[in-house]
Amino acid sequence: MTRFRWTDEALASLRRDMNLGLSYAEIAANLGCTVNAVRVRSYKAGFSSRGRSAMLTAERNKGKPRPAALRRRLAAKARERWADPAFRDRVLPIILETNRKPARCRKISLAQDRLRGAAIPPEIAADYRFLLNNKGLPAREALAVLGLLPPSTTASKGA
Structure with a gap:
């Protein structure tokens, strides 16, 4: 096999493919070189990170149950x-x-309230969690059921 020449186009393709999250084997197949050549060149060019294979594996397994x-x-x-x-x-x-850090917990709670669109009083927090976890309602619908949001905000736009 002849030695692979790293041109500017090949380096640009290497960077693009790495940013897309392709494996070294897939990148090597695209470029027509060996997997080891891709590994070494990406390391020398500063494109690779130490946790690359773990990151790719985690991304591929996201949402899948562990064996x-x-x-x-x-x-x-x-x-x-x-x-x-x-x-x-x-x-x-x-x-x-x-x-024991109530100030931090309070900040987190306020941020969650902003994301949700409404604050949940402590006396109905258990009902809210029940609707989310056991009934499978989206957050906005659960808030509307509890009367914390007007029902019109949960209506779908397509209907």
Whole structure:
């Protein structure tokens, strides 16, 4: 096999394909060179990142359930970690400290209220969560059912 020459057009194609999220094998097939040539050139040109393969895998698996064997393995690792007293002593104070930051929680709550379009009073928050999680209503419809939004804002525009 002859040595592949990296022209400006080939580098532009490499960058474009990497930005599209194509794998090294797909890029190599497009350019007509080896996978290793693509890896090395993208590294030397500064196009690649260390977590590229993990990012691509995560993007492809987004929304897909994890295999049962993987779930069992991750659960076993978590149980093993939490069984270690040193881990618990290190992590629990951090978790407890983050729960004691009411100002931050209030900011998050206000931001969520702005996104939702209405504030949810604490006395009906459980009803709102029930409508979302158990009944599968969209947020705006759940707010309208609870009387926090006028029903006209939830009407679909196509109807």
